[in-house]
Amino acid sequence: QxxxxxxxxxxxxxxxxxxxxxxxxxxxxxxxxxxxxxxxxxxxxALPGVLARSTIVLFGDSLTQRGFEPEGWAAALAHYYGRRADVYNRGYGGYNTRWARELAPALFARPPQGQAHLLATVWFGANDACISTERAHVPLLEFEANLETIVQQARQVARVVVVMTPPPVHGPSRLAYQKRKYGARATGVEERSTEVAGRYGDVAARVAGRHGCALLDVHQLMLREADWPRYVGAGTEDGDGLHLSGAGQRFVAEKLLALLPTLGLDRDALAYDAPWGFEVDANEPAASLRAHFARHRGALQANSGVLGVDRGESRPLPGA
Structure with a gap:
């Protein structure tokens, strides 16, 4: 004993x-x-600052909410930053920017001790772009104003903000989904279209440019692929022509993960929070952990200045 x-x-x-x-x-x-x-x-x-991780916030509608599905793009992001940053999925199915704007002040409140999030993604427009008879519709000008407000708030608390555009819509799959869901009550009217979604995507791109945000133009990137309908579930039993299939999730993950290193967010530049298991001396764990922290202290300090690794130190937010 x-x-x-x-x-x-x-x-x-x-x-x-x-x-x-x-x-x-x-x-x-x-x-x-x-x-x-x-x-x-x-x-x-509290845990020593060396054990704290950076944070990533994903804000959007069901395209974000479903990002934690087994093949989801958000799950891939969490895997990519494993042991380096924690990913918070704040996706709200069915939401438009009018409703999301009400959540943004609480979601993007100043983080504890003034630490900035490493990254925030903002992905709206798929619901705003539905036809005017739908309850989620938001006119284009209001969408722009709402998105601008959300992006401005995100920029106050995140070092990098990536704005994402809504995907194209596969009309035949939308109509088939209507029949499956509503049967005889299906309207037979396409409540969303690729053309209209593209207009909202163009506005999102302008907002990103005005506020110095990165852009992941999911809409245009998908349209460049001849078989893009498969990314929104075309040809599958449960696809609805709007939400991402497994292939679509992987497509978005691939494009986002390719973008991040160009923004200075390569995971290899981030120190992990604690040593790997094989690095710990099983006979003298305390001594080996202390030695590890001592070796990595300089790298952690450098990362905290460049990439926002949270080491328990207060740093000013961008624009503060």
Whole structure:
């Protein structure tokens, strides 16, 4: 038991930055009850900054919400930044920019201690672009104003903002989906179209340009592919001509992951939060962890300045 207490004490000591290593006791003669009380009193109140991660926020409609599906683009993003950044999916199915604008102030509130998010994506327009008789429709001029407000708020708390355009729409698949869902009540009217979605995409591109945001033009990138309808589920039993199929999810993930390094967001430039398992000495984990943190401290400090790795230090936000 004494050996086990010593081992736990040494392991905890590597995270206790408040006490110099030379003054930390190596022996512990406390009874179990008093030892528990002392451990609660002496444990650090927060993880060391080196264990904190950057954050990424994805804001959008169902195209974002569904991004965490098994083949989803958001899931691919989380995998790409594994152990380096945490991805928060804030996708709201059925939302347009009019409704999303009401959420944006809370979603893009100033992060704790003034830390900026590493990245934010903004992906709206698919619902705004439906025909005027649909409840989610938002006129083009209002869409532009709403999106501008959302993007401005995102830019206040994120180092990089990527605006994404709505995908093209496959009309025959939309009508087939209507019949499956509504049967005899189906209107037979296409409530969305590629042409109109393209207009909203053009506006999104202008907003991105005005505010210095990166653009992922999903609409145009898909149209360059001869078989683009498969990206929105054409030819599948459950495809609806609007939402991304597995192929569409992979397409968006591929294009986004190719864009990020050009924005200075290559994952290899980000330090991971703790050493890999094979780097930890199984016999002396505390010492090997301390050595790892010491070796990587310089890289972490450099990353925090360039890429916003959160090390528990307060840095000014862009434009602050």
């Amino acid at each position: 004494k050996h086990e207490r010593d081992r736990i004490g040494r392991f905890r000591a590597c995270f206790d930055t408040s006490t110099p290593p030379s003054t930390r006791p190596r022996e512990n003669s406390c009874t179990p009850s008093t030892q528990l009380q002392e451990s609660k009193a002496t444990m650090p109140t």
